[in-house]
Amino acid sequence: MASPPLVPVLAVVGVGLIGGSLTLALKRSGAVGKVLGVGRQLKSLRRAQELGLIDEVATLEQAAQQADLIVLATPIGAMASTLKSLRPHLRDHTLISDAGSTKVDVVSVAREALGDRIGQFVPGHPIAGAETVGPEAARADLYDGRNVILTPLEENSVSARERLIAVWEACGARVMLMDPATHDEVLASVSHVPHFLSSVFMWQVASSANSDQRFALAGTGFRDFTRIAAGSPEVWRDIFLSNREAVLGQLQEVRQALDQAEQALQDQDGQALYEFLERAALARRFWASRSGLQ
Template identity: 55%
Template sequence: MSSVTAADTASNAFRVNTLAVIGTGLIGGSFALALKQAGCVGRVFGVGRQPETLAQAQTLGIIDETITLHEAASQCDLIMLASPVGTFGPLFEGLSKALSPKTLITDGGSTKGNVVAFARAALGERIGQFVPAHPIAGSHESGPQAAFADLYRDRHVVLCPLPENANRAVEFVGAAWRACGARLVTMKVGQHDDVLAAVSHLPHWLASLYVEHVARDANADLNLQLAGAGFGDFSRIAQGSVEMWRDIFMANRDAMLRQLDDLHDLLGQAREALKAKDEAWLETVLAHAASVRREWGERQKHESGRGK
């Protein structure tokens, strides 16, 4: 009783009568299951191109029935776009043909600048009905069978309200994500793309290119024979889905190029310091980086402890 907080009250008050999930895999399916578990959704509809995926989602209790994109646009209170970002252009076009003024749209795409561009091109003056979001959560698995109600519990969801969004729209979509158990962080679209480029896309880029460098080296076989735990940690993310990461890099190209230029400057300074035997420069940077990383790790431990 005494543990009921303002956030709980807000989620309890939230209710969506009709939800359409476009793409009923890990991201969309977990969104639907989370709202069902929270008891704040009426009927859940599924939209998708593959009948067998929709049938599976229905069997698993993720969706109650299947509808068309046109029906979703004209009849539902909330639409969650959860298919690959590459499909968003045609989907926004389709939605725009029948969009009811009472319908709000959110999404689960991992880049935002390009998604908002697709939405603006298709929705025009109705762009205020779209409240972009990016849940920082995932899994190595995909498809309806990978979806689970707690995917977003205690995970960050970035909300990127647009200047055209009414407060009521932002609050409604934010409440839906909070009802999934997520911790909301609000940013501008460009800032989201810069931050994600820095902490997610750039490490993947560097890990992949580093592994490629090691494998192209004259000593490639010996390199891989002697590589140990540090190599393993540093390069683990290079195993991710090739198509997904290619698409992310292309979609977030401008922010990536900014990040790469800044990093390139720092790498150049470091190389000069090493060449000039500037031990003080190296020590200062190594010490600062070690302390930043250590504090981050401590905070993660603390937060994951609090979350459970």
């Protein structure tokens, strides 16, 4: 007799790129039995069903009553109400996780919403590109070789933690454990601050008197530097508000670096400018050679 799958019934709340790729990856590895899809837009859920991302459309109540694992792949701003709706119907063995880009805030929201069931919530964050959206964008290989961070709570049992690790490994991902505050600082640094700076820069160019002329002469460097600024304003507003302290802290450090570099330029200090540019260039080239992201 075949052993039961790792997750007999999975429910995904928000079946877009992140949630849909999770279901495809788990189906690919035979790690999931049935997949329930929950969401605000029935049309989008029907499309997800046609695409084979989910097996059935469900409500939050049905998800809480039937699923062994519920993954929230919604904007962070929607998590409080989602968890509150799930809570009264949760079974004892059901685990909940999420894919939110910040963790301190999500953990706080989850504690508030889940109360004494907080031990069933294992916070997570898959680090995977999100430039495309919707069920059509989902891919079974999205998480292959990518990092997924879990920030387990002290209330999580060892088995809860290990089940979540196994789920993400079944998706092809590499799981890293971290505390929520470290996660938020690191993500503020390498994800949120670049988005903030790219958007500030794009805003400044677009607001200039001769923006048409500037845009006409913008080349490939501009293209790369501003690509992230095209991201969803709703999603990123939520991320910045949710990770406000850490983002402001990192921006402060970037400002200090900017002060130094600008002073070198102001002083026409070619040697200091060169050393600053060289350190940045060497670090970027070293990162590219190790990350696999050219």
